[in-house]
Amino acid sequence: MKLMHLSDLHLGKRVNEFSLMEDQKDILNKIIQIIDDEQPDAVLIAGDVYDRAVPSAEAVELFDSFLVRLAKRRQETFIISGNHDSPERLSFAGKLIDPTGIHLAPVYNGEICPLSLMDEYGIIDIYMLPFIKPAAVRRFFPEEEIVSYEDAMRVAIGAMTLDETKRNILITHQFVTGAATSDSEELSVGGADQVSAEVFRGFDYVALGHLHRPQNIKPAIRYSGTPLKYSFSEAKDRKSVTLVELKEKGDLSIREIPLVPLRDMKEIKGTYNELTLKEYYDRDPEMKEAYLHITLTDEEDVPDAAAKLRVIYPNLMKLDYDNTRTRNTRGVQALTEVEKKTPMELFSAFYEMQNGQEMSLEQKQYLETLIEGIWEGDA
Secondary structure, eight states: OOOEEEOOBBBBEEETTOOHHHHHHHHHHHHHHHHHHHSSSSEEEEEEEEEESSSHOOOOOOOOHHHHHHHHTTTOEEOOOOOSSSHHHTTTTTHHHHHTTEEEEOOSOOOOOOOEEEEEEEEEEEEEEOOOOOOHHHHTTTSOOOOOOHHHHHHHTTTTOOTOOOOOOEEOEEEETTOOTTSOOOOOOOGEEEEOGGGGOSSSEEEEESSSOOEEETTTEEOOOSSSSSSSGGGTTTOOEEEEEOOOOTTTEEEEEOOOSSOEEEEEEEHHHHHHHHHHHTTSTTTTTEEEEEEEEEEOOOTTTHHHHHHHHHEEEEEESSSHHHHHHHHHHHGGGGGGGGGHHHHHHHHHHHHHSOOOOOHHHHHHHHHHHHHHTTT
């Protein structure tokens, strides 16, 4: 059986106040073309369909159009919600459209019933487990000790009727220990939201979402990554879709099919005069249209540098300087980042300042549980 693994579409996302809607529409068209070329038996979308719990009308229309195109192809498609999605909104009308082959994971209720596909090797059971927090699992398993995200995953998976003699696929959206992160993800400080790969024993393939770089945690546990770059920390990444072929149990192969964006995301550095030379920007025909982070190395600020540079580079997203002044003031500038930190990050920094050491994992897990309880009204 051939499976296409996608995740983290983040439809409706804006980066540095630039809308990426046109880029997302283009990349979904290219994904449809790959589906037509590869003819997968199923498409797995592992969460974060939208960038916000209440997505824009334009983002909803774009995803609706994508699903209609999949349904017209009678393409079996399995979709779960991620931490950016509203599970209630994403699963709306799920039972109604299920006969079209578009399967939307319902809101987590303590039970995960598999959907089955058949090929020449037998049955494949596909389990759809949306993004879950410990508090969401505790309400259905009050007798279990569920403190950490790993506890939550262990209990949720343990409640599944998993037949390990069959081939089993899990689609889920979590941060697995050992994975490489980027700047465009929302993660808990200190790794309190991490889960061990060991909780996924029994599955022949785990289609992960949440982290934006394509990567294998183990041969059968994989993040497909985002279809587009969503931060400059991903500027050197190569985006792709993942094609999984599962034959007899234990016979698994994975390959990547590259995705070429409408506009790339690049970082360039140099003096103002260097970057505005025609021979400089003509060396790379894509540079003028790319989303850019430009770092100027001039010792003196260039008046209206951003406006002047946008004449050549219209998609300049970010401009900064790397010179004697900025290197001396970075410590002061770091103080302005306090407002952007999460409560967990602020408390961890305060604890370290007061005690001269980092919080232990147990303390972080306890604090994470306490914070979740406060936000969700349990504390």
